Amino acid sequence: MKHSTRESWLEAGVKALTPLFSKAGYAVPLCKVSCGFASTGTRSGHIGQCWSTKASADGLNQVFVSPALEDAVEVLDTLLHELVHAVDNCEHKHGKEFKKIATKLGMVGPMRSAGAGPALKEVLKDIAAKLGAYPHARLSVPKKAAARAPRPRAKCVRCGFTVPMLREFLHYGPPICPKDRIEMEALGDWDAI
């Protein structure tokens, strides 16, 4: 099988994962699924996100898989995790209701990042082989730590008085210390000027 778009591949992925849920006694709701960033941003480290039917105008769950993922098995693993949220309609986050479904499916690890255990991983590999190449090119997303530039601040070298700076006023330059009346030192990331 060959897919020309990521959505068609992901939709086929949902279809292929659905029997795993049926076997565990759960029905996967009709979902919209696409490649896209989580609303929590690229720095959150979130590789997938599922939205409740309550948030969607058409009443369908919407699932997103991060563009940072390109490995088919990893994408399926993420899809599986998000589908657990869809089955729960995002009611219980990673609580015990989520854990019950995930564990039944053969997922392991801390529930926040629960993924396929060894046996389930093999099943995902088979599914990936049948789906063929995931038609996506991985986006290099800056890692959490690397991307966190220190916020712009100003500090008085004499008394240590420190103040956070708003980006829109960075071009004014560092302020004057209210106590010592001297120009403060620029600290952190002032490059946004």
Ligand SMILES: [Zn+2]
């Ligand atoms: Zn989750």
Ligand SMILES: [Zn+2]
């Ligand atoms: Zn000072």
